[in-house]
Amino acid sequence: MKLHLSAPSETLIKSDIAITGSKSETNRLLLLQALFPAIKIENLSNSDDAQVMQEGLQISSGTVDIHHAGTAMRFLTAYFASQENKEVTLTGSKRMTERPIKVLVDALRSLGAEISYKKDEGYPPIAIKGKKLTKTQVSLPANISSQYISALLLIAPSLQNGLELELVGKITSVPYIKMTLGLLSQIGVESSFEGNTIRVSPKSEVVASTQVVESDWSSASYFYSIVSLCEVGTEISLSAYHKDSLQGDSVLQEIYTHFGVETTFEGHRIVLKKVGNPKDSSFTFDLANAPDIAQTIAVSCYGLGVACYMTGLHTLKIKETDRLEALKAELTKLGASISVTDKTLTLEASQDFVKDVAIDTYNDHRMAMAFAPLALKTSLYFNDAEVVSKSYPDFWRDMEKLKFQVKTV
Template identity: 65%
Template sequence: MNLLLQTTHSNLQADIPVTGSKSETNRLLLLKALFPNVTLVNTSNSDDSEVMQTALKGNEEIVDIHHAGTAMRFLTAFFAVNEGREVVLTGSQRMTERPIKVLVEALEQLGAKISYEKEVGYPPIRIKGQKIIASKVSIPANVSSQYISALMLIAPKLENGIEITLVGEITSVPYIKMTLALLNDLDIKTSFEGNVIKVYPKQEVETKEMVVESDWSSASYFFSIVALADTASITLSSYKENSLQGDSALVEIYKQMGVNSQFENNSLTLTKDTNFKPQTVNFELNNTPDIAQTIVVTCLGLGIGCHLTGLHTLKIKETDRLEALRIELTKLGATISVTNDSLTLVATSTINQNVKIATYNDHRMAMAFAPLALKVPIIIENAEVVSKSYPDFWEDMKKLGFSASEIN
């Protein structure tokens, strides 16, 4: 489905409920599988979370998680300790190109039995669930934090818990802290000192209801819309000022791009700062790489330059996001350069109209470029890809006065 997006509205107002955080939901789904007396409220309705839930409840030998990278990492660890169960964990073509070796080797240090069905280091993988006695493991710290969180989440059910030594500079610390906080909410003892994480064993937890906060990554597109509008007031629910999610850094980042944020009664209201004077911005996004696409597109729409660093994990996401951004922004008339971990955009005052944006099976490409329709008509190819994390996205755009018409 290709969508032509445009709008005649420059004064935007709406109240939008945003689905629960995919990151929190997938962690809690795994914890619920380990501790069934936990109940969850406001879970994400994303494809990734649906796939995760189906895999945890099913008993098939072949478990296909499609494009869901988080599910691949978390389920690798889950099935490794699911004693007596044997599964083949696989996914889409892109998933078979995304590395899993670092996590597999870490689990093997603990005594897990995992083998590769095709190419070494990549899915599909065959996992034979084992009783794990060993508790000490080391893992590179600059890899996806999901590898580290996967180990932490299974730790309470290990006989001796886990002690993880992170080797090198740590990436995406907020996501590690999110996992620790969710474990602590279930009264599971943890510590994180220097480069060592400890999670202590706990065979049972008290019955508890866990409420999932709405997804901050999904909120990023509304920050972008407010930044690009003439005037705007958008209220999003349900958000906390002291969030576990790293992408809550959006509040401070977008303050530098003319967006004011106000929290009240578990909702977040975004308004346009009409006195804002656009100027070049520099952001280090080591802790929040998922919002890089949104930020660079906002900068293009504002006619300002930007230099973004800390982006090395973007190369192993749903697509090579740095290269995808370079190609699509160039189509729009931008001057952009990328390295293995950074992106530089030169300020420009003109944007090409009616450009077709390829989405590369990447939900964030589709949603990050959508706000540009406030400046020029834009075509989003394969727009249905948003269902991976935010199935209601196009309907919510319509609430704000955007028109989205299907074209060939």
């Protein structure tokens, strides 16, 4: 599906948007629910990834196809490896077979798991024969994707002796690790995170509870970007969010103050208001703890005509696409001067907007949504616009609520 997107007739927007549950929290809680059925979950994400995770957890044998869902690949690898009498082949899209899984497989094998590669060493598809894992100690490089770490932590309470996980080196994506430990705590699992060692105690059963998933802060990022590019006085209200969020992307509240956006909490709603212009002409951000909002911030900076330098982006190379190269390609089409390395991005200040550019989305939901706010500056086309369903199926409908002109080509 190809879409044409253009700005509302007025850029002083006032609107309310309801965003469904966080994909990150949903997939963690779904795995915990599979291990501990006494858990009930409300406000589940309606994303493709959450649907794939739910379907995968119901399979006991045969092939489990997770399509583009990287979180499901990592979490289900750990889940099936620890489940006796379950034997599956875990596979996905062509891009998924290019995304490494070796670090997690090696860690699970060291705990006694039986996992083999069906094609290329270190990559899906993988064959898993579930076993009772009794070993308790494992180590992982600390600078890898937090999803590998969280995959092990989520199955840890179901292991007979729990788990002691040592992270070797400098830890990145700490908020996602803390999110996982926070959710474990909410269901009554004891854990500790001291220095580079995480310990999770075993738990044979948990007390029945209802876990309510907070709405997704990553999805909120696109509205922060929209507000930043609109007139002073613009207000968008989003639900439902917590002041004490477990999500690392809640750092948006602080980052977007640099771009003149103020965040206030009204009950479980946040109100984003444009109160001024960018404070500086150039910004530096270390996004090691929140890499998923890098695309949104880069696009906001370009739309505002400010320069930025971003570090801590090494995990973006192995996402749905190589997000750094994709950002470079699409922003360059629009007229930007941008350079990237394997872990940094440099954008020069510019406001030369090429009109009617077709944005390629690379099978990456965030490429589509991060670029959409630029329709406030220039009309755009989006190739394969339906990719947003991976995390936010209602995105284009919500853009229409803000009076953006959304037309299928």
